Amino acid sequence: MxxxxxxxxxxxxxxxxxxxxxxxxxxxxxxxxxxxxxxxxxxxxxxxxxxxxxxxxRIERLWQVAAGSDVRHVLWFTTWQAAASTALTLLVALPGAYVFARFAFPGKQVLRAVVTVPFVLPTVVVGSAFLALVGRGGLLDDLWGVRLDTTVWAILLAHVFFNYAVVVRTVGGLWAQLDPGQEEAARMLGASRFAAWRTVTLPALAPAVAAAALMVFLFTFTSFGVVQILGGPTFSTLEVEIYRQTSQLFDLSAAAVLTLLQFAAVGAILAVHARTVRRREGALRLVDAAGTARRPRGAGQWALLGGVLATVGVLLVLPLAVLVQRSLAVPGxxxxxxxxxxxxxxxxxxxxxxxxxxxxxxxxxxxxxxxxxxxxxxxxxxxxxxxxxxxxxxxxxxxxxxxxxxxxxxxxxxxxxxxxxxxxxxxxxxxxxxxxxxxxxxxxxxxxxxxxxxxxxxxxxxxxxxxxxxxxxxxxxxxxxxxxxxxxxxxxxxxxxxxxxxxxxxxxxxxxxxxxxxxxxxxxxxxxxxxxxxxxxxxxxxxxxxxxxxxxxxxxxxxxx
The missing domain is CATH 1.10.3720.10 (MetI-like)
Structure with missing residues (x-):
């Protein structure tokens, strides 16, 4: 045939x-x-x-450790500080995501790199930078006698420092691809600026915001170096407690139970994260990927740009600058x-x-x-x-x-x-x-x-x-x-x-x-x-x-x- x-x-x-x-x-x-x-x-x-x-x-050991008040306290603090760090990071970083997505200004590429530097820094260096800023003998201590080390505020600020780029990159990347004409059309139909943003832009951004929030929560839930250096003996996450039980107390059974608890929590987080990522990929196929950045117009936009630059300078650049200054404290x-x-x-x-x-x-x-x-x-x-x-x-x-x-x-x-x-x-x-x-x-x-x-x-x-x-x-x-x-x-x-x-x-x-x-x-x-x-x-x-x-x-x- x-x-x-x-x-x-x-x-x-x-x-x-x-x-x-x-x-x-x-x-x-x-x-x-x-x-x-x-x-x-x-x-x-x-x-x-x-x-x-x-x-x-020793299954009974699992219940003994899990039911202990110390473990419940560590689990509660781990979850609480992760949620607080996530909310604070979103609050501080979302304006930055908008600025990097919609505004064109000199030095934007260099500033984007500066913003991302903290994310790739080791947590030990992040802890060291904030220790030089808010710890004993740090900049705030020298100027105003203010110390934040061994307080939860030092941990939260360090987590914002570390995860700022996660929100800027994840949300800002999608925001730059949204067609601003859709929001403008809603305003022409009589919607206020906030109503147009809430009904048009926010639903489109929701998957990216959710993905960023889950990533930040994951990173802060498993925080180790930052909490160990800045929290002192007062605060302990599951990760820090696993380290203490393993290397200092040599209690492998307690460490094993804590590991299982962390594994279960992280598994649930990752399941939600995977669904959010898939939704986000689907959303990206529907948007206009043309460049939408333009120079700021009006006093409000220039003020927003100035506020974001000031936030980056104080929250991200200042701790790194203090770190360098402390390394040069000894002459020659x-x-x-x-x-x-x-x-x-x-x-x-x-x-x-x-x-x-x-x-x-x-x-x-x-x-x-x-x-x-x-x-x-x-x-x-x-x-x-x-x-x-x-x-x-x-x-x-x-x-x-x-x-x-x-x-x-x-x-x-x-x-x-x-x-x-x-x-x-x-x-x-x-x-x-x-x-x-x-x-x-x-x-x-x-x-x-x-x-x-x-x-x-x-x-x-x-x-x-x-x-x-x-x-x-x-x-x-x-x-x-x-x-x-x-x-x-x-x-x-x-x-x-x-x-x-x-x-x-x-x-x-x-x-x-x-x-x-x-x-x-x-x-x-x-x-x-x-x-x-x-x-x-x-x-x-x-x-x-x-x-x-x-x-x-x-x-x-x-x-x-």
Whole structure:
């Protein structure tokens, strides 16, 4: 029977999507194996170790710990401060989101980078910056005798500082794509400015606002470094309490119960977050993506711009400036010079060695995160992916919400036997850091990969290209910029990872965040000055990476991280 060339082409075109689906499922093997071995296994191991003694399960211990007044107090404070931080962040940052979305003014690109710097800074550096501003001997203490350290206000302000960019990027990115003509049409029909905003703009922004709020709540719910440095012994989140029970009291059963509580809470948060993200992606397809920014007009708009600039200056720039000033307090760059000496006895090597260690670890972690995250994002490319892939997409976010302390300690007790005896291997630190970097790689690359016209892939497949060649010839040229941006963010967050690294970094190979925390934990002006100097160096490295990202982004506004 004769078969026409057209029928052959149609059969090949029909087979291409099926082959692509099989390939995408195959691509999940590496990410699934990575998360199973280096996330699920260590977390499960430490929980089982805590709840199982002499071969018997201690389920009653779970109820004893969970029902304790101390745990209820910690859980209440963790939830309360996260909700308060989220509300305060939205209140302060939403005007900034509007300004960055709708106004055009000189230095906007540089200011956008400045606004984003706090988000990629390690929480230890954020805590150090606010300690230099509101702590004993800080700027406010010197000028007016005001101290906010060991108060909840210092924690809340530091969380706003850290998460300001989340709202500006997420909400502002969508706001810039909304057609202002719709709101103007409502006003022409007689609606007031507020009524037009409430009935037209706010419903369109609601998914992005909800997504930003959930992200901020997630980050503050699992806060560790900020609370540990600024809260003192008075305040403790679940993450801080897990660290205390694990490293100070050696009560693994209590730590295991707290981990399960945090895991349940974060799972619920991520379920809501996943639904919000899907709604947001659907909304973006309906809006006009043309540029809508213009110069401010009228006294009200100029006042709004001035207010946002003042807020950025006081809330974001001032703590960083004070951090730099404190690092220069010793004449002749004394604090920086002291970094080359190990006379203080805090480490087995001079503190300056932490710079090289951090860069090496972060580079290795970035390579791992880009490989694993890139494969995962490619597998999740189709919007109509099945329930299994959608579940996998949500699970990829878990490392951002599950206790990094649990992961770090789990590495030590789980990866201690062949064939995974890695306790003495340097790769432990990059592996833990990569767990945090992978979700950022996926979230940055996935929208770009989904924007690639599927017909281009199908045409290449019909012409005989292998899946690898389709990726290299079609996808890679289109997503190269997103890949570089993802690598930059993975590098920045890996550089600042602290919760797991504090367990894994050896005294002869400290990272910058671990070195800063150890120096802050020891008395003496010399140790404090070195902590400020290392924090400044880490801040400058993160800022440089972020400026490179802004240049890679060019003029393309996006709300994705």
């Amino acid at each position: 004769d078969v026409s060339r057209t029928e052959v082409r149609q059969a090949a075109a029909g087979a291409a999507p099926r082959r692509g689906s099989a390939v995408r499922l195959g691509l999940t093997v590496v990410p699934v194996a990575f998360f199973a071995v280096f996330f699920a296994y260590p977390v499960t191991a430490i929980v089982v170790r805590g709840l199982r003694v002499d071969g018997a399960w 760059l004394g604090s920086y010079r002291a970094l080359g000496s190990d006379a203080g006895g805090v480490f087995l090597v001079p503190p300056i060695d932490a710079i090289g260690n951090s860069l090496e670890y972060a580079a290795a972690a970035t390579a791992i995160a880009v490989l694993v995250g890139g494969l995962a994002a490619t597998a999740l490319t189709r919007r109509d992916a099945g329930r299994l892939l959608r579940t996998f997409d949500a699970l990829l976010m878990l490392p951002l919400g599950v206790s990094a302390v649990t992961v770090g300690f789990g590495f030590l007790i789980a990866l201690d036997e062949p064939p995974l005896d890695l306790r003495t291997s340097w790769i432990l630190v990059p592996l833990a850091q990569a767990l945090v970097g992978v979700p950022f790689v996926v979230r940055i690359m996935l929208p770009v990969l989904r924007a690639v016209d599927v017909r281009l892939r199908e045409a290449a497949a019909v012409l005989g290209a292998s899946p690898w060649r389709v990726w290299r010839e079609v996808d890679l040229p289109l997503v190269r910029r997103a890949l570089l941006i993802a690598a930059g963010f993975a590098f920045a967050v890996s550089l600042g990872e602290f919760g797991a690294t504090v367990f894994l970094a050896r005294p002869d190979n400290p990272t910058l965040p671990v070195a800063v925390a150890r120096l802050l934990g020891r008395p003496g002006a010399v140790n404090y000055g070195q902590a400020m100097a290392l924090s400044t160096i880490l801040m400058l490295v993160c800022a440089a990476a972020l400026l490179v990202l802004e240049r890679l982004r060019g003029g393309e506004g996006t709300g994705e991280f």
